[in-house]
Amino acid sequence: MKKWKLLLLAALSLLLLPTHLFAYSNPLGPSNPWRWSNNDFYGEGDPYILKFNGTYYLYVSTVDDQVGIKVWSSTNLVDWTYRGLCSTEALTKAAYAPEVVYWNGLFYMYTSPGGNGHYVLTSSSPTGPFVPATGNLGMGIDGSVFIDDDGKWYFYSTGANTINVRPMNSPTAFGAPISTGLSMAGWTEGSTTFKRNGIYYMTYTGNHVWSTAYRVDYATSSSPTLAFSPAASQNPVLIDTEGANVGLGHNSIVKGPDLDSDYIVYHSHAHGGNLTYPGRRMNLDRVVWNGDKLVVLGPTTSSQQNPELPDFEDRFNRAAIGTGWNNVGGGTWGIYNQQLMWQDTIGNTSTYRQVTSASSASDYTAEFHLKQMKQGNSANPVYGVVFSYTNESNYGTAVLNRSLNRLETNFVVGGVSQGWQYASLPAGYDYTKWHQLRVEKSGSAFTIFVDGMKKQTRTVSGLGGGKIGYTTTDAHADFGYTAFSNKVGGSSAWNAYKPLPGKIEAVHYMNGGEGAAYHDLSAGNTGGAYRGGNVDIRHSAAEGKHVTGWNQTGEWLKYRVNVAESGFYDLDVRYATTFASASFRLWDGTTDLTGIVAAPNTGGWESWSTVSKKGLYLTAGYHELRFEFSQGEFDFSGMTFSRGDAVVALSDDFNDGNDNGWTRFEGSWSVASGELSSAGGGSFAKTTIGSDLWADYTVESDIKLIGTTGDAGILVRVNNPSNGTVLANNPDYVQGYYAFIKPNGVYLGKMNYGYQALASSTVTLAPSVWHRMKVVASGTTIRVYVGDMATPKITYPDNSANPFTHGKVGLRTMNNQTSFDHFLVTS
Known part of the structure; x- marks a missing residue:
């Protein structure tokens, strides 16, 4: 066979492959990473991604002993091309966390070299060269800019263990700091602020960068400066303290190439040659939404579906306009330098349009880039975009009016104009520079954004999807990257393959309609x-999100999942019902994964609980799972898949003189006379053992409090433990439940990089005396026994939205010298 035929067959085979087979995995590894001068790896710390005119640009922190700032570019967020140094200024030595904002023809870079105060640099290109525009402005580290819908600027950076915000009078002028009040009980940095549906979101990072407990939280507010409230039931949204990819933090948020999906980009530790400063690697994970709730589908290290591309895009990287576009009304159109389209006929009031041959679905997102070169002398010279275009009697249009400094929109339905509406743009707007227009259509609502600023929402009946394109009236304009996606408002989550282990929102069932x-x-x-x-979908006040309701016997929903590895998984289903007999089961094709699982009465439609099914065998790869409502009726919030493994019974009486197999974290642990002891006085300590794949088990230990202050006890369902004294001083660096004793009683708390008291029982427990404690973790109920092994002192069902259902076991002391003996774990 001739070589060209082989190449053709290879190309056709690639086209026939399902798009999800093109996959990436974390951490990513762009070429030309930073290295220390001795060639030790430094990598891509504090990654920030700017999207401009359809292309992504990546900037990262500069290694401490080098000068310059590197930049990479990509069109898909996965394949990155090194573009060299975008600045070689002397002040860029150890340039920390460079972030770049485009505005009115200039790119503004904010960075704090060596963490010793911020500089602003500017360039006319995202690839530089960036040159200083200010001197040292101070203001901590990790500066990040947010531009609100009204065009006002805000600068966020570190304060005293919190995030400060400064209103800005210009891209280089900063006002007085205002504390947002956000803190992660210590070192707090790396914030990113954005706005969605009228709510301000901030992601921010806590703990020292070289700690395994580096992690990301998020908070929301109705103001860009004040009253940010942490998403307590969800935080941290990114954490991993054990394994090969730890120390996750300093993120930014970027819109995916399909114009609708969101991605969180962050770094993890990379264990290069320098063990003191091990380096960092860039990671990318999907963000999905359920109402106002932000959900990170991660962190992941297994193969994930590549970010999806738009349904139509054009970069004009050719010599002629071609057949993909249709001229309407005339004008002189062409392609310049294989990078943009232009129209240059002016001097009359004719309206010219160039529209795509491709048409969008009824709901869609469209993105356009444009700039004016010249304008005529007519009363209303404008240039802009068209969308939902089927003919000259049915379309929408949004144009920029340089003379009146505003956005203008109109809709024509059935040949009838719906009337022009106007929105002012910021003073000093330069229309001869590139600007972005974005259109989101959902139902009859059209929302128009200019350079990311939400400027109008109009309700127009009678228009569906259609073609998109550009338009001019008495204006010479250039037109850049153009795209549309048949997704809007986060609907890209519905057909995305959700990574397992992980959580799936009930409302994120597949597209496809009845029967599919x-x-x-x-x-x-x-x-x-x-x-x-x-x-049937409703909003649950108790869950703070949308749930499926009125689910009847025989109904079902399908979900796309991406299983990381073959093996046994445990399923937790979040539900509410008043029915005495309700049940479900889960299918993978024709394979019944669960059998029928009972969902007991929770006592009300806003009384939510979790029911579990253990030991589902799943094979690695992409699947479509069918969740069936087998009997009765219950409202469905979501499900969580965890890797599960059988509990291995273990015991330790410490008579061998050591605690081999245990992992000590803080404190001063020792083994002597057949006892494990922690010095504990005035400090805290924990030690863990077992597997984080364990679910239900019983843990027992003898405990002897030496002092009368502080406490000691047993940890169950332990996840993400870290040493709270490494570059910090925090006793709460663990996730799980802590059952403990004090001289005045028995207590149960929940630890999630913070402490929440759950229950207590008053009982006198003398110090310097052995007390037997038993903790039974079964489903989402924790039972705590002390002394009497038949009757629990505490029975606590964790009906919260985030119960811990798997994890190791451990021992902990807090400000008490304590001894432990006869430790036992049974299934």
Whole structure:
């Protein structure tokens, strides 16, 4: 066979492959990473991604003993091309956390070299050269800019263990600091602020960068400066303290190439040659939304589906416009330098349009880039975009008016104009520079953004999807990257393959309609929330998100998942019901994974609980799972898949003189006379053993409090433990439950890089006397026994939205010298 035929067959085979087979895995490894002068690896710390005119640009921190700032570019967020140094200024030595903002023709870079105060640098290109625009401005480290819908700027950076914000009068002028009040009980840095549906979101990082407990939280507010409230039931949203990819933090958020999905980019530790400063690697994970709730589908290290591309895009990287576009009304159109389209006829009031041959679905997102070169002398010279275009009697348009400094929109339906509406743009707007227009259509609502600023939402009936394009009236304009995606408002989450282990929101069932993505016995969405179609969805106040409701016997929902590795998984289902007999089961194709699982009465439709099914065998790769409502009726919030493993019974009486197999964290642990002891006085300590794949078990230990202050006890369901004294001084660096004793009673708390008291029982427990404690973890219920092994002192069902259902076991002391003996774990 001739070589060209082989190449053709290879190309055709690639085209026939499902798109999810093109995958990436964390950590990513862009070429030309930073290295110390001795060639030790430094990598891509504090990654920040700017999207400009359809291309992504990556900037990272500079290694401490080098000068310059590196930049990479990509069109898909995965394949990165090194573009060299975008600045070689002397002040860029150890340039920490460079972030770049485009505004009015200039790119503004904010960085704090060596953490010794911020500088602003500017360039006319995202690849530089960036040159200083200010001197040293101070203001901590990790500066980040947010531009609100009204065009006001805000600068966020570190304060005294918190994030400060400064209103800005210009890209280089900063006001007085205002504390946002956000703190992670110590070192707090690396914030990113953005706005979605009128709510301000801030992600921020806690703990020292070289700690395994480096992690990301998020908070929300109705203001860009004040009253940020942490998402307590979800935080931390990124953490991993054990394994090969730890120390996750300093993130930014970027819109995916499909124009709708969101991604969180962050770094992890990379163990290069320098063990003191091990280096950092860039990671990328999907962010999905359920109402106002932000959900990170990660952290992941297994193969993940590549970010999806838009349904249509054009970079004009050719010599002629071609057949993909249609001229409407005339004008002189062409391609310049294989990088943009132009129209240069001016001097009359004719309106010219160039529209795509491709048409969008009814709901979509479209993105456009444009700049004006010249304008004529008519009363209303404008240039802009068209969308939902089917013909000259049915379309929407959004244009920029340089003379009046505003956005103007109109819709024509059935040949009837719906009327022009206007939105002012910031003073000093330069229309001869590149600007972005974005259109989001959902149902009859059209929302228009200019350079990321939400400027209008109009409700227009009678227009569906259609072609997109550009338009001019008495203006010579250039037009850049153009795209549309048949997704809007986060709907890209529905068909995305969710990584397992992980969580799946109930409302994120597949696209496809009745019989393909779901089976629903009632017509229409009874709750009227979130999605169209026949699945009934309501907003749950208790869950703080949308849930599927009115789920009847025989109905089902399908979900796409990406299983990291073959093996046994445990399933936790979050639900609420008043039915005495309700049940579900889960299918993978024709394979019944669970059998029928009972969902007991929770006592109310806003009384949520979790029911578990252990030992589901899943094979690695991409699957479509079908969740079936087998009997009765219950509202469905979501499900969590965890890797599960059988509990291995273990015991340790410490008579061998050591604590081999245990992992000590803080404190001063020792083994003597057949006892494990922690000095403990005035400090805290923990030690763990077992597997984080364990679910249900019983843990017992003899405990002897030496002092009368402080406490000591047993840890169960332990996840992400870290040493709270490494570059910090925090006793709460663990996730799990802590059952403990004090001289005045028995207590149970929940630890999630913070402490929450759950329950207590008053009982006198003398110090310097052995007390037997037993903790039984079964499902989401924790039972604590002390002395009497038949009757629990505490029975606590954790009906919260984030119960811990798997994890190791351990021992802990807090400000008490304590001895432990006869430790036992049974299934």
